[in-house]
Amino acid sequence: MLNRIRAHPNATGLAALAVALALVPLGIQNNYILTILIFIAEFTMLTIGLSLLMGYAGQISLGQATFLGLGAYTTAILSTHLNIPPWLALVSGIGLAAGLAYLIGMLIFRLRGHYLAMATLGMNIIFFLVLTQEVEWTGGPSGFHWGVPDLSLGPLVLSTDVHYYYLFWFFALLVIALSLNIVNSRVGRAMRALHTSEVAAETIGINTNAYKRKVFALSAAYGALAGGLHATYLGFISPSSFGIGISIELVVMAVAGGLASVWGAIFGAAIIILIDQYVGNLIEIVIPQASGEYEIIAFGLILMLIMIFMPEGLFTGMVNRWRKWKDSRASVGGEI
Amino acid sequence: MTLQDQLVQFLVSGITVGSIYALIALGFVVIHNVTGIVNFAQGEFAVYGAFMAITVSQKVNLLSGNVRFNLAWPLPLAALLGVAAAVVVGLLLYRLGIQPARKASALSMIIITIGAAFVLRGVALLIWSTDPYRLPAFTQGPPLKILGAVLTRQSVWVIGVTVVLLAALYLFFNYTLIGKALRACAANPGAARLMGINATRMALIAFGLSAATSAIAGIVITPATFMTYDRGLILSLKGFVAATMGGVSSLPGAVIGGLLLGIVEAFAAGLLSSGYKDAVAFVVLFIVLAMRAGGLLKGRAAAAEQAGL
Numbered sequence: 001m002l003n004r005i006r007a008h009p010n011a012t013g014l015a016a017l018a019v020a021l022a023l024v025p026l027g028i029q030n031n032y033i034l035t036i037l038i039f040i041a042e043f044t045m046l047t048i049g050l051s052l053l054m055g056y057a058g059q060i061s062l063g064q065a066t067f068l069g070l071g072a073y074t075t076a077i078l079s080t081h082l083n084i085p086p087w088l089a090l091v092s093g094i095g096l097a098a099g100l101a102y103l104i105g106m107l108i109f110r111l112r113g114h115y116l117a118m119a120t121l122g123m124n125i126i127f128f129l130v131l132t133q134e135v136e137w138t139g140g141p142s143g144f145h146w147g148v149p150d151l152s153l154g155p156l157v158l159s160t161d162v163h164y165y166y167l168f169w170f171f172a173l174l175v176i177a178l179s180l181n182i183v184n185s186r187v188g189r190a191m192r193a194l195h196t197s198e199v200a201a202e203t204i205g206i207n208t209n210a211y212k213r214k215v216f217a218l219s220a221a222y223g224a225l226a227g228g229l230h231a232t233y234l235g236f237i238s239p240s241s242f243g244i245g246i247s248i249e250l251v252v253m254a255v256a257g258g259l260a261s262v263w264g265a266i267f268g269a270a271i272i273i274l275i276d277q278y279v280g281n282l283i284e285i286v287i288p289q290a291s292g293e294y295e296i297i298a299f300g301l302i303l304m305l306i307m308i309f310m311p312e313g314l315f316t317g318m319v320n321r322w323r324k325w326k327d328s329r330a331s332v333g334g335e336i
Numbered sequence: 337m338t339l340q341d342q343l344v345q346f347l348v349s350g351i352t353v354g355s356i357y358a359l360i361a362l363g364f365v366v367i368h369n370v371t372g373i374v375n376f377a378q379g380e381f382a383v384y385g386a387f388m389a390i391t392v393s394q395k396v397n398l399l400s401g402n403v404r405f406n407l408a409w410p411l412p413l414a415a416l417l418g419v420a421a422a423v424v425v426g427l428l429l430y431r432l433g434i435q436p437a438r439k440a441s442a443l444s445m446i447i448i449t450i451g452a453a454f455v456l457r458g459v460a461l462l463i464w465s466t467d468p469y470r471l472p473a474f475t476q477g478p479p480l481k482i483l484g485a486v487l488t489r490q491s492v493w494v495i496g497v498t499v500v501l502l503a504a505l506y507l508f509f510n511y512t513l514i515g516k517a518l519r520a521c522a523a524n525p526g527a528a529r530l531m532g533i534n535a536t537r538m539a540l541i542a543f544g545l546s547a548a549t550s551a552i553a554g555i556v557i558t559p560a561t562f563m564t565y566d567r568g569l570i571l572s573l574k575g576f577v578a579a580t581m582g583g584v585s586s587l588p589g590a591v592i593g594g595l596l597l598g599i600v601e602a603f604a605a606g607l608l609s610s611g612y613k614d615a616v617a618f619v620v621l622f623i624v625l626a627m628r629a630g631g632l633l634k635g636r637a638a639a640a641e642q643a644g645l
Contacts, residue, residue: 060443062450111625113442114374118576119625122618125573133611244569248450255447296461300454307444307451308437 010180013263014173021169025162034161036277038233041168043269045175045226047253048262049219052179054251055259056188057215058195059109060117063124064250067097067220069131069242071227073144076237077137080146087151090228094221101220105213124244131239143238148231164233171229175222179262182218191215192260252299255306258313267315272299341484346602348482352491352560354598355498359553360575361582361590362505363546369522369585370542373445377429377453378550379571381422383460385551386563389418390469398463411474419551425456426547430540453568460565468562471555490560497556501549502591509587518542522585550575570614577617581624 028034050064074093078084084092108119132141139145151158151167158164182188194201194208201208231237249272257268276295310317360378367375390396393414395406409417433452437444473490480487509515520528521538529535554563554571578597582589600620605613 054443058443060446107622107626114446114576115580115625117376117446118374118573118580119618119621121573122577122621126615126618129612129615133609248454251447251450294458294462296454297458300451300456300458303451303454304433304448307440307448308433311437311440311444 010184014177014180017176018173021173022166025165031161034165036273038161038165038168040266040270040273041165041172042226042230043250043253043273044172044266045222046250047257047265047269048175048179049222050250050254051257051259051262051265051268052182052191053215053219054254055261056183056191056195057212059212059216060113060251061120061216061219062117062244062247062251063120063122063127064219064223065242065244065246066124066127067101067223068227068230068246069127069239070097070100070220071224072231072237072242073131073138073227074224075228075231076144076146076148079149079232081137086149086232090151090225090232093228094224097224097227098217098221102213102217105216109209109212109216121244121247124247128239128243131242138239141239143236144231145236148235148237150235151229151232158232164229168229168233171225175225176262176266183262187211195260249299252303255303256314258316258319261313261316264313264315268313271314272302275302338484342606343603344483344485346606347599348485348487348491350599350602351595352494352598353602354578354595355494356553356557356571356594357574357578357597358498358591358594359501360550360571361578361594362501362587363550363553364575364579365582365585365587365590366505366518366546366549367542368579370518371434371539373434373449374576374584375429375543375546376446376449376572376576377456377568378546378575379568379573380453380456380460381426381547381550382554382557382571383563383565383568384425384456384554385418385422385547386471386554386558387418387460387464387469387565388421389414389555390471390558390563391464392417393471396464396469397467411471415552415555418555419548422547422551422554423544426543427540429456429547430543434539434543435536453572457565457568460568464565466565468564469558470562471558473559474556488560490556494556494560497552498591501552502587505549505587514541574617577621577624580621 024037025034046064046068049067050061053059053061071090071093074096075086075089078089078092079086104123108116108123111119131138134140156163158167183191190201190206190211193204194206194211198208227242230241253268253272254265255268256271257264257266275298279295279298306314312320360382363378363381364374367373367378389411391398391405392407392409393411394408395404397404429452433448434445437448440448473488474493475489477489479489480492507515509519517528517533518538518541520531520533521535525535528538550571557563574597575594578594579590581593581596582591583593597617597620601613601616604616
């Protein structure tokens with residue numbers, strides 16, 4: 001009974017979001033706005049993966065862009081150098097990322113806190129070096145210039161922004177639905193238990209390391225899916241999109257959204273991308289010389305301020321405060 | 337050059353670079369011991385120290401060329417100012433970033449220091465822009481020859497400074513009251529507080545001290561390699577790996593870890609591939625952590641890790 005009540009708002013929310021998103025391209029034909037919405041979908045998938053890992057399982061990753069890049073480059077390399085159909089290439093990328101994450105997880109999830117943070121950062125740096133060094137396969141620092149082929153659905157070759165908009169959001173909604181299901185299942189409760197106290201979780205029979213590895217593999221699969229779509233959408237990829245800067249940006253998104261919230265992840269991805277796009281331009285109007293410098297400072301400050309004043313995250317924090325405010329109004333009303 | 341000469345050369349350059357990693361690692365250890373925090377912004381202290389020293393000692397364009405400095409201070413004075421500037425940055429970092437969140441979880445603390453690293457990096461980019469800067473060599477003259485290998489005079493400075501600093505830190509921690517109080521804080525913060533040691537002040541001292549050693553590292557390498565605004569991250573990472581190799585809480589361990597890392601890196605770059613030089617540190621980190629987490633859980637650092645750090 002309780003389960004049904006809890007599942008209900010999620011299903012309604014998901015349906016409402018799907019309908020709203022489906023209507024957007026009917027009203028908006030502007031390619032710039034569609035591109036931004038596509039990036040929000042891409043980063044939503046990534047941020048949800050990171051939220052599951054950080055918020056629910058309590059494990060930090062500073063290397064999540066590795067899996068985005070792994071998905072993108074696997075899709076690109078398989079579909080060009082080896083002539084494998086793009087969809088198959090994309091699925092291979094997801095499989096490879098998930099498998100690799102599971103294997104790496106066997107090694108790194110014996111670690112905690114700082115060690116884990118550094119190990120995942122190291123993973124990203126090694127991956128980045130491979131991208132820049134293996135020029136024959138990746139095109140090196142200047143990027144993958146062989147042209148990643150478009151995906152197609154039967155006879156329809158996906159080539160316009162509107163096509164990709166629907167494709168990205170279809171998968172993003174799939175990721176959201178799947179993640180909501182996981183979070184509200186036995187697995188989700190086990191994950192929350194191991195975040196609260198690993199020792200307690202172990203004593204009630206939860207294999208904590210196995211859960212961490214699985215969540216890590218799942219978040220890697222989400223990342224590789226986003227990466228594969230990214231590669232086919234843009235047709236060109238370069239290592240700079242998969243460096244630790246992007247990994248940190250993902251942490252900013254997950255933190256801004258509130259770590260233990262699937263809905264928050266969408267909010268976090270959206271708000272950081274909008275800040276990225278618009279505040280940068282705005283600052284340039286106010287201070288003409290400034291360009292990318294302020295962005296780094298802004299991200300750093302956002303991270304610090306949220307962690308100091310709202311450790312539960314911007315989205316979750318606001319929701320909680322709103323609930324408290326509503327409760328206090330209700331109790332005042334009751335007294336009268 | 338014969339193979340033997342080459343090997344000696346790798347060893348010499350490994351020790352030089354390793355000394356820098358050792359100095360950054362010392363900074364990590366000092367902060368970690370006293371506060372339990374691993375400061376991801378450690379490398380930024382080196383950048384700020386070097387940049388300040390450069391700014392007051394030579395002609396420099398600041399703020400995208402809007403401000404020009406041409407002070408030509410003598411090097412020792414410039415170095416001193418660089419260290420002082422880094423110390424100020426360290427103290428501000430503690431006061432504004434760490435102290436307000438001292439009750440936060442380890443995860444939050446990691447994110448805060450990463451955020452701080454980004455802010456510091458952005459500010460450095462804003463002030464000094466993307467230009468690479470260099471200091472003149474501390475002493476002029478032809479390089480020295482040791483067993484067929486070339487040792488630049490600056491390398492001698494780097495190694496010498498590391499040795500002197502290590503000795504000074506050793507004396508400070510073992511023979512001064514403040515040093516002993518810092519160690520007490522590290523060993524048992526609760527008991528230290530009961531004995532009247534002000535934990536906040538100790539944390540401030542740790543941040544200042546740690547910033548100073550890293551700044552010195554930044555200043556002594558700048559004549560050998562260019563300093564750019566984004567060097568901080570990679571320096572932090574190498575320093576952390578070195579500190580981890582040494583067990584995270586031991587000063588001599590940090591130095592040995594730093595030297596080992598430098599030597600392994602130099603040999604890997606020379607014998608295998610220079611392109612993957614920066615990956616070596618992390619391969620080493622993975623190996624060390626795999627070994628430690630598997631079998632070396634007896635150590636003090638491992639106990640701290642178990643406690644949830």
